[in-house]
Amino acid sequence: MKIQFLGATDTVTGSKYLIRYGESTVLVDCGLFQGYKQLRLRNWSPLPLAPAAIDAVILTHAHIDHSGYLPLLVRQGFKGKVFCTPATADLCRLLLPDAGHLQEEEAEYANRHSFSKHAPAQPLYTRGDAERCLKQLHPVPYGKHWQPAPGLNASLTPSGHMLGASFVQLDNGSRSILFSGDIGRPNDYLLHAPSQMDGADYLVVESTYGDRQHTDTDPLLELGQVINRTSARGGVVVIPAFAVGRAQTLLHCIRLLKDQGVIPQSLPIYLNSPMAAGATQSYLKHRAELRLSPGQCEAMADTARIVQSPEESRQLNKRHGPMVIISASGMATGGRVVHHLKAFAPDKRNTLLFAGFQAGGTRGATLVSGASTVRIHGEDVPVRAEVVQLDDLSAHADAVEILDWLRRFKSAPKQTFITHGEPAAADAMRQRIERELHWACHMPFYLETFDLV
Known part of the structure; x- marks a missing residue:
């Protein structure tokens, strides 16, 4: 077996890992690069092999930095199956067409207002491209063993990061490799703790929070304080949130704050993301993966008023607070939330609240x-609003939580590849693993190939 790193090296985006064994070729994750322009330009560059030569794709989860390149891969000739959990398949059916639509919308906006350097600006792919790739989704339940390509066995295990998220294990009968994808937290508000794994000969592990530890502060308390002080100013709390995962956590937390009397029951809450609304229904459908009771699930879904049309979204920008607007995307890279930032960032009464990691080069960062x-x-656009970041609402395990998960492996990997982190975070994760676990580690570079002997 060989592995080639096609993304998520020196960055938290663009996750793509190519496994070759004999005549078989499998791609684990198929994500878009986001953030800095030099990274985003990689989305336009051809892969080091023809997409038609890839036998199968396996997704760890549905977030765009892990799945968002699929429409382009299919348009360029990939004919195989895309394996993932049933919940990930459901979420991809929401996320990918929306990603294509946003790219079309942003290209059209750039052309209409003549601020693009390209004439005309073109989307990376369209909604139609995304909808066509969905036909190749092939759901596989947790725990099932199957062959995505001749000679390679695979299985998916819950990783606790978001609905449907999984660890991916591949083996050829003599060598095994485990992909962490994104690792969830042991005490997440919505999801069960990451499953414990026995280990593998080789490990690819994320390092998003590899250089830090989440604080001991209560994120629910902090969220309540931010909402109350902004409301007291008559301001608006704008929360850029990933439509899948973070939006649902925020809805649940706001429901808890209202039920506990911390924030007023009458405070208007808007969910300005039809995709997030659809994702919330997927959470209800797959509630077995959640810690919540049926009643808590229904309460979460009923917490906010859903903003459906673009016109409704524009009207929100003309309103005054107090109110809370949750809108995609989580790093403010596109979508309706960008228009809200433009409208509300200049007013010091308002608050821009970020509830998770912000990749370098993004508006959120x-x-x-x-x-x-x-x-x-x-x-x-001038920024006079208060800006707050609540890292403790993150769905990513921190350095200590990752180490705790790794310690329970029954045997050390021959090699641990540190990926999916900014350079400082990835190197800090490498040092901790080497010093505390005494495992051999390597930080791969972009397009590097490694023999799994």
């Missing part, structure tokens, strides 16, 4: 760094 302006639609 710019805002949490304390920038006085943010670039939106070709113009610099």
